[in-house]
Amino acid sequence: MKILRHALRMTGLVLAVSLLFPRRVYGYIDPGTGSYIFQIVIAAFVAVSFAVKVYWNKIKKFVAGLFSKKNGVQ
């Protein structure tokens, strides 16, 4: 009984550890790992300025549209 309980406890521990910490891979030699992680970090940064750029262009287009419509009426 004791052995069974111990085995269950160990299995639970292993399960908990493996759930808490995801599977790990090593980036030996391959510079790809660092690149992969880096782009996720850096993309978050550049996304902010990209968003500003995209919306700024939309605003410019909208304003330009207003004026061209006015011109069209005249």
Next chain:
Amino acid sequence: MASSEGPVAGSFRDPSGFLFWREGRLYRQVNEAYREHYDRLVSSGLAAELQADGLLVKHEECALGLAEAPGAYKVLRPELVPFVSYPYEWSFSQLKDAALLTMAVQKRALARGLSLKDASAYNVQFVHGRPLLIDTLSFEAYPEGRPWIAYRQFCQHFLAPLALMARRDVRLGRLSQLHLDGVPLDLAAELLPGRTRFAFSLLTHIHLHARSQKRYEDRPVAARQRPLSRFALRALIDSLEGAVRKLDWRPRGTEWADYYEQTNYSGEALDLKERMVADMLRELRPRSVWDVGANTGRFSRVASRAGIPTVALDIDPAAVEKNYRQCRRDDERFLLPLVGDITNPSPGIGWENGERLSLLQRGPADALLALALIHHLAIGNNLPLGKVAGSLARACRSLVIEFVPKADSQVRRLLATREDIFPGYHAQGFEAAFQEHFEVRRREPIAGTDRILYAMSARKN
């Protein structure tokens, strides 16, 4: 291009498929493993869109029975590239245009639910004067949230060499020849001037990127990473494109780029030489021309403007840059300027020295122009005339060559700082050496100079 039967040497890394030659025709086998992605490429309309706009090589689907190996899903017959060139042979703007093409393709792919899985500079070739993506199998269906698998490759193949050329020294473009998968980012970071750390795009995509590679070199990381939203991916692509666009390099004051202003040729003698070259080419009727020592391509254009596919090779990156800019401006379809040194031609590199062909393997040229070149080889580089003749006879079928005698001011300049150990360097010695390998068809002195122009055909040994 040399076309021996069977699979193409540089086409074995990608399990999606490969290129092969059969009966003088080039085919691409698409493997079953790539079926889903290929179907997506076609059904999304991306392939048709890119092909119509001249960004992706055109192909026709052939009978499956032509397959070269088991596991084929499709067999394609792509349009041929007239002359295969490599990134380390391109001038700055050629590499930049190839980078911008890659970005343009990636943006259009994302808009149609696909993404480039490779961003290799070797997937781009110059056809009709413009960069063209030649690898139909470099697309994959894009699963939302997936980072860009080719980010590292793009930085190593394009951004790092461009930054080094623009911000350190244009000759560093040749580094790509040493590093098959692009310039390592830690090397680029070390070679770039410190001030490039103040340029946000180079700080991030090269300096910090290199640090990140180093940091995770031997460190365990979680296999499942945070996803990268489509918007963030577009932002990353936009940032890379901006980084490339900001880099610029303009040739000024190098050895050869102002050459035509410095020669002892008068304007009339140059015009005359141009007409003589044109006459000789008309007689030789070549299907392809290599102009060796082409400078900015004045005489290459005699051939290319007659519709002959012409490679203009020069050692000086500034001259090649000027030549390419003119090609681009005038939309010249038959001229390909490349950086190269005939005394040290591009070697075969990669696995078994066979993935990227040497310059001579990509020959022979139908006709070769060697104008104002022989004195640089014989006197400037101590190459015996017999050796030059033998080598040129292997590189071409016919030859238009100019002999520049010792009396010429250009040769006098070369000899000013050298001992004259070239007693056999005169027209008779030149003719004797070349007649061993060539049959002289025409011999015409160029009026107003001491020089002689020859048209020759290589003897078949």
